[in-house]
Amino acid sequence: xxxxxxxxxxxxxxxxxxxxxxxxxxxxxxxxxxxxxxxxxxxxxxxxxxxxxxxxxxxxxxxxxxxxxxxxxxxxxxxxxxxxxxxxxxxxxxxxxxxxxxxxxxxxxxxxxxxxxxxxxxxxxxxxxxxxxxxxxxxxxxxxxxxxxxxxxxxxxxxxxxxxxxxxxxxxxxx
Amino acid sequence: xxxxxxxxxxxxxxxxxxxxxxxxxxxxxxxxxxxxxxxxxxxxxxxxxxxxxxxxxxxxxxxxxxxxxxxxxxxxxxxxxxxxxxxxxxxxxxxxxxxxxxxxxxxxxxxxxxxxxxxxxxxxxxxxxxxxxxxxxxxxxxxxxxxxxxxxxxxxxxxxxxxxxxxxxxxxxxxxxxxxxxxxxxxxxxxxxxxxxxxxxxxxxxxxxxxxxxxxxxxxxxxxxxxxxxxxxxxxxxxxxxxxxxxxxxxxxxxxx
Numbered sequence: 068x069x070x071x072x073x074x075x076x077x078x079x080x081x082x083x084x085x086x087x088x089x090x091x092x093x094x095x096x097x098x099x100x101x102x103x104x105x106x107x108x109x110x111x112x113x114x115x116x117x118x119x120x121x122x123x124x125x126x127x128x129x130x131x132x133x134x135x136x137x138x139x140x141x142x143x144x145x146x147x148x149x150x151x152x153x154x155x156x157x158x159x160x161x162x163x164x165x166x167x168x169x170x171x172x173x174x175x176x177x178x179x180x181x182x183x184x185x186x187x188x189x190x191x192x193x194x195x196x197x198x199x200x201x202x203x204x205x206x207x208x209x210x211x212x213x214x215x216x217x218x219x220x221x222x223x224x225x226x227x228x229x230x231x232x233x234x235x236x237x238x239x240x241x242x
Numbered sequence: 243x244x245x246x247x248x249x250x251x252x253x254x255x256x257x258x259x260x261x262x263x264x265x266x267x268x269x270x271x272x273x274x275x276x277x278x279x280x281x282x283x284x285x286x287x288x289x290x291x292x293x294x295x296x297x298x299x300x301x302x303x304x305x306x307x308x309x310x311x312x313x314x315x316x317x318x319x320x321x322x323x324x325x326x327x328x329x330x331x332x333x334x335x336x337x338x339x340x341x342x343x344x345x346x347x348x349x350x351x352x353x354x355x356x357x358x359x360x361x362x363x364x365x366x367x368x369x370x371x372x373x374x375x376x377x378x379x380x381x382x383x384x385x386x387x388x389x390x391x392x393x394x395x396x397x398x399x400x401x402x403x404x405x406x407x408x409x410x411x412x413x414x415x416x417x418x419x420x421x422x423x424x425x426x427x428x429x430x431x432x433x434x435x436x437x438x439x440x441x442x443x444x445x446x447x448x449x450x451x452x453x454x455x456x457x458x459x460x461x462x463x464x465x466x467x468x469x470x471x472x473x474x475x476x477x478x479x480x481x482x483x484x485x486x487x488x489x490x491x492x493x494x495x496x497x498x499x
Contacts, residue, residue, distance in 0.1 A: 086275050091267040099263060105422070105473055108273065115275060175262035180255060199256040200263060231252045 079122040081131070086115055089132045092201060093139050099181045099196045100143035110146065114138035133211045136197070140212070144189040183233050184226075191226035194219055274409050343399035343496045344453045345431075346392035347438055347445035348461050349373060353388050364389035376451070378458040390458055392451045393444055396434030397470075401427035404473075405496050407489035417489035419496070423470040431470035438464040454495055 093114060097107035118125045118135050125131045184192050193212060197203045205223065209216040354364070364375045364387075372394040379387050399405075403424035409417055423431045438445035451461040466474075 083275075087272065090272045091264075091270070094270070095263045095267040098267070104270075112273070112275075119275075175258075176266050177255065177259035177262055180259040181263075195256075199253075199260040202260075227249055227252060230256075231248045234252065234255070 079119060079126060081126050082119055082122055085118070085131055085135070089135060090115070092132075093135055095200055096136055096196060097139045097143055099184060099200055100140060100192060101146060102178065102181060102185060106146060110139050110142045114142060130210075133207075137211055137213070140193045140197070144193070180230075180234065183230055186233070187226050187229055190214075190218075191222045191229070194222040195226040195230070198223055276409055342453075342455055343402075344395040345397050345434065346374075346395055346451045346453055347434065348390050348447045348449040348451050349393050349445075350391040351378075351388050351447060351449070351461075352391075376453065376456065376458050378451075378461060390451055390461060392453065392458075396450070397423065397427060397431040399496050401431060402496070405493050407486070407493045417486050418475045419489055419492050420473055420475050421496075422473045428470040432468045435464055435469045436467055439467050454492070459492075 090111065094107055094111045097110045097114075098104060101107050101110065114135050117138050118131065125134050128134055181196075184195050186192075187195065190212070194208055197208050197211065203211070205216050205219045208223075209219045212219070364377045369375045369391055373391055375389050375391050377387055378390045401423055402421055404420075404422040406420050407417060408420060434445075435450065438448050438450050441448050445464075448463050449461045450464050452459045
């Protein structure tokens with residue numbers, strides 16, 4: 068598919084608005100599912116690029132933002148599959164590099180929590196991330212991931228139970 | 243096993259974590275969307291199969307490392323590569339044959355005065371084995387040329403996992419070439435970079451030459467430690483920086499196809 072004739076400015080009506088309004092949410096989703104800002108930005112860019120190229124279709128959708136989120140969620144799990152294969156060899160080096168790194172990740176993001184989310188089965192991780200990150204209900208998640216609400220309910224329930232087990236009891240505070 | 247209280251606690255923690263992520267994202271600039279972004283991954287070709295994009299991104303911050311010197315490439319005045327038109331063709335896999343990119347510590351810099359770039363004035367200079375003397379014109383509009391003595395290759399294009407041209411840099415709208423070192427090579431690349439930061443004997447000038455096919459593209463002073471841990475940018479040029487074409491060409495040259 069060749070790139071079409073384009074003037075300097077994209078001519079997809081509505082695309083720029085979607086990009087401006089949803090970029091950060093899509094990036095956040097990508098980060099929770101990959102744990103890396105660099106990778107997350109790359110996946111988010113790719114997902115928007117996909118939407119841009121198929122804007123004739125995506126732009127007509129009821130919720131084009133949901134389409135982009137699904138694209139990024141799926142890319143994130145594909146990325147993860149690849150990661151598992153190769154990360155064994157790089158784990159040690161990465162650990163060393165991590166120790167050497169002076170860049171402090173903002174701890175408010177609770178990386179441990181999201182790492183536990185990423186350790187869940189793929190679909191559970193996607194459901195859990197969408198549920199918490201965007202406060203999405205079961206029906207919305209089902210539409211977004213193109214599956215039945217009952218399936219989402221099971222994924223969410225199992226995911227949360229697993230998380231509760233692996234993360235351990237959290238001391239209650241102020242509630 | 244997991245009673246309601248535990249799940250409630252989990253929800254609380256999750257919501258706080260989600261709020262933290264949203265806040266972190268809000269702090270990050272929204273990059274300009276560019277459908278023509280050149281994204282070339284070095285995972286397919288090359289002598290190291292199985293290489294892919296940064297697998298374990300350790301530091302996510304984009305470090306503008308190589309903020310460089312005056313334009314190595316000519317812009318405006320008599321630039322040989324003018325755009326043919328506004329609608330740039332999606333650069334096919336054009337670009338000059340196989341280019342070799344390497345990063346080499348600068349051992350010495352001797353200005354040799356007014357020479358045209360055509361006849362490399364440094365060719366005859368002697369250098370110890372492994373080192374090399376290369377001509378360098380920091381400013382293409384100025385006549386002065388330097389002979390840079392560069393040390394052995396610290397790391398090269400095959401150590402990179404990703405190279406791409408994109409809009410970014412400190413001003414946010416200049417063309418830059420973004421580079422990531424493959425995870426397995428980071429420790430080695432960092433050793434080279436840090437030697438420059440510390441002005442060790444292997445890099446007394448604190449400068450790292452970026453050499454493409456024997457041509458010194460730039461020789462910036464290295465200012466950041468452990469740069470290979472994160473994506474870093476090659477920001478070439480003075481006020482004008484790289485043009486889009488130049489950035490793409492550089493990526494293609496680095497990529498060697």
